[in-house]
Amino acid sequence: MRLAAFNVENLFARARAMNGEDWQDGRRILEDFARFNALIGKPAYSAADKRRMAELLEALGLGRADDAEYVRLRRNRGDFLRRPKGGGIEILAAGRAEWNGWLELEREPVDDVAMRLTARVIADVGADVxxxxxxxxxxxxxxxxxxxxxxxxxxxxxxxxLIDGNDTRGIDCGVMLRDGFRLATMRSHVDDADAQGLVFSRDCPEFHIATPSGARLVLLVNHLKSKGFGAKRDSDAKRRRQAEAIARIYAALRAAGEDNVAIVGDLNDTPPADDDHPLAPLLRGTDLKDISVLPGHDDGGRPGTYGAGTAGNKIDYILLSPALQARLRGSGIFRRGMWPGLRPPKWDTYPEIDPRQGGKPHQAASDHAAIFADVDI
Known part of the structure; x- marks a missing residue:
């Protein structure tokens, strides 16, 4: 069986802010979008909250109207704001209960080349799960x-x-199964909470998969809190809570007699070097092992799975329980659909995104590599 994981970055429609060539500008827009939506959820708006909301709306291009190039402000009921003739924005609502609405990202179809290359990566990797x-x-x-x-x-x-998770942007976690592999049961952890509230930014869907051999595989697909939004301390703390929750789910599965457990996806952090690291509860506090540290792993000379492929870009994982570790026959990183950079290109790509043949970054299948593991099960 070939098990793989791939961050496809939305297949058919992507936030328009992320479809351009300036990814840094797109990231700023997404950060402002997230900050604004966090503020409007407050029960009561302070004067500072109102000033910050007005600043964010201006920065997002909504100073004159509710529609802008990258975002749209939905105002269904209640008075949220007014735009004085002299310019600027005045927030009228005193809190969330006084109006109904939200900010949403404008979407557009993903570049046709990017969509085809996403399919080509998946076809070439050839995963069963x-x-x-x-x-x-x-x-x-x-x-x-x-x-x-x-x-x-x-x-x-x-x-x-795939089922919807907690992220309003529509970036969810799912599974695709080849013929002979059957989804027996599944469980969502979308509502899992701890003392600080909801744990998962998206979900930690738990897929119980019947294999052609009659064995059972339990797959947890994850996309943990990114480093790109909010303060580093807060992001690290959120990822640690998520890692702790996944470790608890894993422990419960093992206690229930599930030996073949794999945790895959974008964990949005590098491997932990000490117990203070956000991912330490999962990667140091359990008997799970990442394929990159097991025999037979081929990383193509670069350990990273994102961006430039450096060690600091190692953020995608396939973690295996001991029973699966014993059955591992090889693993690797597949980068041909990723943008390789310019001076010089860092790896071989599909011709369509080869910069020497006119390829562009936004046409890449993803800015993540696909990762895979071959397991006898």
Whole structure:
């Protein structure tokens, strides 16, 4: 069985802010979007909150109207703001209960080249069980499987499952299964909470998969809190809470007799070097092992799975329980769909995104590599 994980960065529709060539500007827009939506959820708005909301709306291009190039302000009921003739924005609502609405990202179809290359990566990796990160919906993922994969010479996946998580941007975690692999049961952890509130930024879906051999695989697909939004201290603390929660779920599965457990996805942090690291509860506090430290791993000379492929960009993982570690026959990183940089290109790519042939960064399948492991199960 080939098990793989791939952050596809939304297959059919992506936030317009992230479809351009200036990824830093797109990241700023997403950060402002997240900050604004966090502020409007407060029960009461302080004077400082109102000033900051007005500043963020201006920065997002909403100074004159509720529609801008990258975002749209939805105001369904109540008085939230007014725009004086002299310019600027005045927040009228005293708190969340006084109005109904939200800020949403404008979306547009992903570049056709990017979508085809996403399919080509999936076809070339050839996973029997594929954990998918940042897919917008099950219908979109199923449509992609049935319509786009065949264009790249691959059969559609027999099983596709994804449910909505906690992220309003539609970046959810799912699974795709080849014929012979069947989803027996699944469990969502979208409502899991600790003393500080909801744990998972998206979800930690738990897929129990029946394999052709009759064995059972439990797959947890994850996308942990990113480093890109909010203060580093807060982001690190959130990832640690998530790592602790995943470790608890894993321990419960093992206690219930599940030996074949894999945790895959974008953990948004590097491997821990000490017990204070956000991922330490999961990678140092359990008997799980990442494929990158096990025999037979081929990283192509670069340990990272994101961006430039450096050690500081090692953020995607396949973690295996001891029973799966014993059955591992090899693993690797597949980068041909990633943008390779310019001076010089850092790895071989598909011709469509080769910068020497006119390829552009926004046409890449993803800024993440696909990762895979071959396991006898």
């Amino acid at each position: 594929l954990g998918v990160v940042e897919a917008e919906s099950r219908p979109a993922l199923k449509d992609f499987s049935e319509r786009i994969l065949p264009l790249e010479g691959a059969d559609p996946y027999a099983g596709v499952m």
